[in-house]
Amino acid sequence: MRCWVSDGADKCVAYLEELMKRFLMTTATAMILGTSAYAQDQSTAFSELTFDAETNINASDFIGMRVYVTENDTSSMTSVAADGEQEWDDIGEINEVVLTRDGNVQAVIVGVGGFIGIGERDVALDMSQIQFVTEEGETDDFFLVVNAAAADVENAPAYERHDMAMDADMETETAMDRPMLTAPMVEREGYETVTPDDLTAEELTGTRVYGPEDEDIGEVSELLLNDDGSMDRAVLDIGGFIGLGEHSIAVSFDELQIVRDADGDVRVYVDSTQETLEAQPEYEG
Structure with a gap:
């Protein structure tokens, strides 16, 4: 159906109404399909999972398990006779699990040596070297076994934990070791001194610093x-x-003067030259 000027007003109005109906139907269909696709994409973050004791292990159960070593080849070992673990060396228990940023288990941290926690040290054990060995007749009972000698355990390097809190303390101490700056007392027409509490992080970040x-x-x-x-x-x-x-x-706010005018323009002043500031310790975030 088309509409020409010679067709008259009634026919053109009917034509436009038909076009509008088709447009609305097409738009509604596209919105429904788009919403369904969006909902489908959003739901992929979660999955339905039923715990299977034969294939799944909770991390809370994994931590605290004993680890055994044997010089016998364990690559094809899947089961052991009852009390077979007595032929292995019990080297300690799992204290921690280390994950990579992409979610894979990189290593388990085993506390070895010592007596009831005294004199114990942590060593990192590659997860791929651990063999899960079940006890014959007990499908729910299994052991963690590694092909290694007792001497290998004694010579294993100690696992060093990365203490973020300690790093932060060291960073603070380093910052305080530098010469502190004196906040200036400048007066600029139309500007008044404000505190960091008067501003948002967005207002301060990117603000120019002046001498x-x-x-x-x-x-x-x-x-x-x-x-x-x-x-x-x-x-x-x-x-x-x-x-x-x-x-x-990195400087404290006690070393700065922050001013703002009625239009919201913010400036930061420091009582130092560029050369003096460049002599300050480099901040490594």
Whole structure:
């Protein structure tokens, strides 16, 4: 059906109504199909899982299990006779499981040696080297066995934990070792001094940093927060050109003066020259 000027107004109105109906039906269909596809994509994050004792192990049960070593080949060992574990050396229990960022089990941490926890040390054991061996007649009972000698366990390097809290303390101590700056007391027409609590992180991040003579010496590139979410320090990128050759330092807000005008323009002042700031210890986040 088409509409020409010579057809008259009634026929053209009917034609336009028909086109509108088709358009609305097409749009509604597309929305329904799109919503279904979206819902299907969103639901893939979760899966239906029924625990199977023959193939699944809860991590909470895995941690605390004993680990045995034997010099016999374990690659084809799937089961052992009752009390067969007495022929192996019990080296300790699993204290921790280490995952990679993509979710794979990289290693298990076994506490070896010692007596009731005294003198014990942790060693990392490659997960791929652990053989799951069931006891004959007991499908739910299994042992964790590794092909190794007792001497290998004694010579295994100790597992060193990465203590993030300790790293943070060391970083704070390093920051406090540097010479503290004195906050300037500048007065600029139309601007008033504010505190970090008066601003949001978005308002502060990216703000230009000026010296006492209004020389542009850098910008606030990052904010370091306390455990409660409050602002602790500001990371300043000093000097450089379009991001090249910048020197980053972390300073406390007591060393800065922050001002803001009625239009919301924020400036950060520091009582130091670019050369002095570049002599400060580099911040490595």
